Each structure stands twice: as C-alpha cells, then as structure tokens.
Amino acid sequence: MKILHLLASVDPRDGGPVEGVSRSGVAMQAAGHTIEVATCDTPGATYLAAFPFPVHAFGPTRNRYSYSERLAPWIAENARRFDAVIVHGLWQYHGLAAWKALRNSNVPYYVYAHGMLDPWFKQAYPLKHLKKWLYWPWAEYRVLRDARAVIFTTEEERTRARESFWLYRANERIVPFGTIVPPLDAAAVREAFLKKMPDLRDKRIVLFLGRVHAKKGCDLLIDAFARVANRDPALHLVIAGPDETGWMTSLRAQAKAAGISQRVSLPGMLQGELKWGAFHASDVFVLPSHQENFGVAVAEALGCGLPALISDKVNVWREIDMDGAGLVAADTVDGTEKNLLRWLEMDRAAREAMRVQAARTFNSRFRIETMAAALTALLETNGGHDDRHPAPLTTFREATPQGR
Structure with a gap:
C-alpha cells in the first residue's frame, strides 16, 4: 500500500x-x-x-x-x-x-x-x-x-x-x-552516557525520560525522591527530556528546596546513543504521569530490561501490573513514593526477576x-x-x- x-x-x-x-x-x-x-x-x-x-x-x-x-x-x-x-x-x-x-x-x-x-x-x-x-x-x-x-x-x-x-x-x-529497541551494544552505549555524565558513575539511577511537562508529574517525582533518598546515598534522579514550557527552572528550585539538588540531574533532551545509554545505565524507570496515552519511553525502558514504576494514569498500567514488569500507584507524591519504596525494598533476586520480566513484556506486547x-x-x-x-x-x- x-x-x-x-x-x-x-x-x-x-x-x-x-x-x-x-x-x-x-x-x-x-x-x-x-x-x-x-x-x-x-x-x-x-x-x-x-x-x-x-x-x-x-x-x-x-x-x-x-x-x-x-x-x-x-x-x-x-x-x-x-x-x-x-x-x-x-x-x-x-x-x-x-x-x-x-x-x-x-x-x-x-x-x-x-x-x-x-x-x-x-x-x-x-x-x-x-x-x-x-x-x-x-x-x-x-x-x-x-x-x-x-x-x-x-x-x-x-x-x-x-x-x-x-x-x-x-x-x-x-x-x-x-x-523499536535497536540492537546496540548495551555496555558501549552505557559507557558513552557515563562519559557524558561522569558524576553518575557508580550511582543507582532513577530515570525519567520524556517531555518535561506538567502532565508528566516530574514535580511529584522530585518530592517523592526526596523522601526516599536517605535510604541509599548512591541513589540519583535523572530527569531527561525537552523542556517545552520552561519548567526546568522551577524543578531545579524545587530540588534545591528539598535539599537534594546535588542528587538530581536535568540534562535536557537525550538522543541517539545517549538516550539508549541512559536506559542501560539506569536501575529503574519512573513515569508518575497524570495522563499518558501509551508512553513510548515506557516501552523503550522495558525493552532495555528496565522495570517501570508508573502511575495508574498511564494507559498501559494494567499490562505492566498484570505481567509484573513494574509497579503501579496513584499519580500523587504518596503514590510515587510508594512505588519507589516497594522497589527499594525488593531483594536483589526480585529486582533481577522484574528486569527479566520487563524485557519479556516488551517482546510480547510492545514490539513495533x-x-x-x-x-x-x-x-x-x-x-x-x-x-x-x-x-x-x-x-x-x-x-x-x-x-x-
């Protein structure tokens, strides 16, 4: 056709x-x-x-x-x-x-x-x-x-x-x-990302990747991350994406007021190998959106074996929850904190099992x-x-x- x-x-x-x-x-x-x-x-x-x-x-x-x-x-x-x-x-x-x-x-x-x-x-x-x-x-x-x-x-x-x-x-x-998740060398793109952002080496990265927009709940994520950050000094939040409305300034001020400005990075939009390197360098993906039709980045994260902590306003939440490819909660600060805490309290074997299931969910549900x-x-x-x-x-x- x-x-x-x-x-x-x-x-x-x-x-x-x-x-x-x-x-x-x-x-x-x-x-x-x-x-x-x-x-x-x-x-x-x-x-x-x-x-x-x-x-x-x-x-x-x-x-x-x-x-x-x-x-x-x-x-x-x-x-x-x-x-x-x-x-x-x-x-x-x-x-x-x-x-x-x-x-x-x-x-x-x-x-x-x-x-x-x-x-x-x-x-x-x-x-x-x-x-x-x-x-x-x-x-x-x-x-x-x-x-x-x-x-x-x-x-x-x-x-x-x-x-x-x-x-x-x-x-x-x-x-x-x-x-699509391109067949890239995961170790190579991870290293390229960490060379670009060397302060993130050896960190446990909590990743948001998408448009930096009020509907995405980035402000909820900063407040929720501030509540759990003292559980592990290696935790670091990355909020990556294009800023359409000039919201980055407010988010930086919010992180500073919460006392976590040194543990939050806002690198702007990541493309190509840097984007995929961010997925492969991270430990978990978070999207506490107030409204999300699908969330391409959610599927991309799953395809990289990254569990997704999402709100119940992301329209694929039922599939994520049913498969055990991530965690689901309300689109509030408390709900976002709940997801982070549940993930942090998992033992190593449970987190690894969720990573494996994330890739399976992508392959069974979200391939192009x-x-x-x-x-x-x-x-x-x-x-x-x-x-x-x-x-x-x-x-x-x-x-x-x-x-x-």
Missing part, C-alpha cells in the same frame, strides 16, 4: 506521535509499503532531513494551530496516489485539512487520537476545554465522525475518550502501539512488528480505493460518556 501520514510537525521534541510514525513507518516500509508524510513544518527545518521518509512541508505557520492554506488543496490533488491517509493527533489544522480534502473522496482517512481525548485535559485545563468546545462541533467532531476509523492504542484510552465531549461519534478501533501488523490489517480490511468498487461507508457507532 501507499500510505500518507499527516502530522502538525515531525520535530522530535513533539514526542510520541512523531516517534510512532517514524518507527512504525520503517517497519511497514520493510514489509513493502510506501510511506510519505505531510506536515505544517517550515521547509528546510533541520530535523526534516533526518526523518526517514519523504516529508512535504507546508509551513511556516503563525500559531500553534498550524494553519496552512496550501495543505488541504495538496491533499485533495495528491490523494489518489495513496491507499490510505492517517491523521495523527487532534486540535491542529492538519486533521481538518484531511476532512476538507477527503470527506467526499474514495480515499479513506484514519485518525490516531494519541490520547488527546482524555478527560484529564478537561479537568486540568477547564478554560482550554471551553475553547475546544467552541471548536469541537464544526471541526474535530466532524473529523472523527467521518474518519474510516478512529484509532486508539488501548481499551483504557478508548473508554476514557468517550468522557470528554458528549457530542461524540466515531468508528472506534484499537491498534496496540509499539516501538505487533503494531505494524495490526495497523496493516486494519488498513487492508477497511481501506484502499478503487473507482470501480468504492470503499463502503462505515457504520458509525454513537457513543456517550459513561454516567450520562
């Missing part, structure tokens, strides 16, 4: 959706499919050349909505070259552009929600939610309603999505997310091949276009929020 992915941007700082397109696209390309990408990036942006597929960039744009007047006409003109179009994420123009260009076309489009319908956003940002309500009926509602399928990565994400907007209509499908196969099956069953045999209209299922 020939598949077009639509994203607002392929900037790697944007996290999971960009990583997901890159990883799954490589796997699908290896299986014989052709992948192209269209974005609202500025042509010539440095990260475009590093992306593994042809990127059609229709920026620059003037605001976070990423409106480009050229995108919808280009999609309409080029749609017949593709068997399916996949929209990644909501609340930016590329989804509406796909709807404008394809709603009366035989070329089906699909929407990956990427957790952006989670009701947590309604609770955390009520004013933003009100603005989204003004936008919802004439844009995102229609984008989801007319999509061949709206794709969720877990059952948890699908059921929670129904709680955000009472006006909701979608043909829901689940495609498990997956990622699993995702690529499920996505391919969905597109082949529901997608494709043929002028002689137009794709049948999907019967949409009305869904209403629980408790209404």
